[in-house]
Amino acid sequence: MTGPGTNVDPGDALTIRVPAAAQMLGIGKTKLYELITAREIDVIKVGRATLIVVRSLERFIERQSAAAGAALPQRRGRGRPRHSFARSAAGIDS
Numbered sequence: 313m314t315g316p317g318t319n320v321d322p323g324d325a326l327t328i329r330v331p332a333a334a335q336m337l338g339i340g341k342t343k344l345y346e347l348i349t350a351r352e353i354d355v356i357k358v359g360r361a362t363l364i365v366v367r368s369l370e371r372f373i374e375r376q377s378a379a380a381g382a383a384l385p386q387r388r389g390r391g392r393p394r395h396s397f398a399r400s401a402a403g404i405d406s
Contacts, residue, residue: 352372
C-alpha cells in the first residue's frame, strides 16, 4: 500500500502477494504454497500476510530453466537412419 508522496512502481516491488506470484508463475495458489513449504521460494510473514520475495521467484525460474536445459536429450536426426545406396547394392543390410 502506498501513501501520499510515495512513488513506487509496482514493477519495482520487492515482495508481492501470493495470488500475484501464482499468476506470474502461471500456477495455482496451492502449488505455490507447496513450493513455499519445500523452501523453493522465500516468503516473509507480516502479521497474517504472506509476502513472496520477488528475487526468490526469479531465482526459482532460473533454477528450473537450467534444470530443463540440462535434462534435454541430444537432438537426433528424424526418422530411421538411411542406408547408403552402395550398402544396399552390395547386399549389406543391418
